[in-house]
Amino acid sequence: MGGSRSDSEQTRSGSILHVDMDAFFVSVEQLRRPELKGLPVAVGGPGSRGVVASASYEARAFGVHSAMPAVRARRLCPEIVFLPGDHQLYQEVSERIMAILRSFTPLVEPLSLDEAFLDVSGARGSPVEIGHSIRRQVRDDEGINCAVGVAAVKFLAKLGSKLAKPEPTPQGPSGGVGVFEVPVGEERAFLSPRPVGDIWGVGPATLARLDGIGISTIGELAEFPFERLAAVVGNAHGKHLHDLANAVDPRPVIPNTAPKSMSREQTFPRDLHTHEELGAVLVALSDSVASRLRSSELAGRTVTLKVRFGDFTTITRSHTLAGPVDSGVVLAREAKRLLEEVDVAAGVRLIGVGVSELEEPGQRQLSLEDVQATSWHDVDRAVDRIRGRFGSEAIQTGGASDTGPRGGGWIRPN
Secondary structure (H helix, E strand, C coil): CCCCCCHHHHHHCCCEEEEEECCHHHHHHHHHCHHHCCCCEEEECCCCCCEEEEECHHHHCCCCCCCCEHHHHHHHCCCCEEECCCHHHHHHHHHHHHHHHHCCCCCEEEEECCEEEEECCCCCCCHHHHHHHHHHHHHHHHCCCEEEEEECCHHHHHHHHHHHCCEEECCEEECCCCEEECCCCCHHHHHCCCEHHHCCCCCHHHHHHHHHCCCCEHHHHHHCCHHHHHHHHCHHHHHHHHHHHCCCCCCCCCCCCCCCEEEEEEEEEEEECCHHHHHHHHHHHHHHHHHHHHHCCCEEEEEEEEEEECCCCEEEEEEEEEEEECCHHHHHHHHHHHHHCCCCCCCEEEEEEEEEEEECCCCCCCCHHHHHHHHCHHHHHHHHHHHHHHCCCCCEECCCCCCCHHHCCEECCC
16 A cells, blocks of 8 residues: 655654454464354463463453463363464464555564554555554454554554453453554653553563552653662663653664574473483474474574473573575474483473574575485475465374484374
């Protein structure tokens, strides 16, 4: 959408939008399982060590929220339905949604799979109109609802999207304006009565310090002498808080921010004690990471293994390859090599694999180490095509040996 707005429009309304999907993971799951609509649903691990990644509004009405232990979620809402996450599916839906956002403006900065900042200063129509258009198109094309905040700066736009969302009830989401605008010139009046906890960077520790000096609202923070504030929370943090309290946030929207790394991890319902069990999990995680790399047209050089033991001690081990790869077979091979150097007898609670130093795959001379990975290029792309046509669960990884194809491959689920 091209064109520009008049100076008078720009003085009335900010041009930064924050778009945030409603209960994204759950919403995607309910699209493929419509029988779950209207029920309290959570995506995450249901076991004693599981954590809620996303909760439906029906579940939120009972106090369930993301990052909550699954055991507590079940206590609050015994009838809650837990679903395992399908990150590859969420990635696919997210990419389509980001494409919708880029149809309104090229200045889109994704923050995660389900939220992004937009700068619509060069787009046709007012920012509020664009916000409503985005909501309609995302709902029509993907069947998912989203909230939009409109303001002159990022901080206020993000706060606006939060205020635009509906309230949770046992019957589902209720109310919600959908698009919430903080008009230019009214920022201080809008912020002044709000709790200081609404500011980015105010966690429990900072909140306690601010309470200790009599600050409970953003307005009080904005008026508090900076020197006294810095003495309590430090110069850098004090400046950050003081600026935001005064609606000062010069950060621009940075489009097409490439991810610095991609990773997947899994928490187990019971500790695992053998390399064989853990290696099988690494194969599936590596395949998922590699699929995301290929869908993003990226490859990575450094493979990192993450291991968390039963006592919550966490270690990482990394290896940098000669060149960038996007093959699940190669990632699994390298992750398993790293795992062999770790004593897992004490029991492993969580394992993960990540890839960093990402870049676009380019033409380069192959080493002998690369030949095997290259032989899997066509297989990887064939798997991608099958999943693209039949869904992310249409084909899954089998095992993978340390040397490559003989012990590995893909299986079609029954």
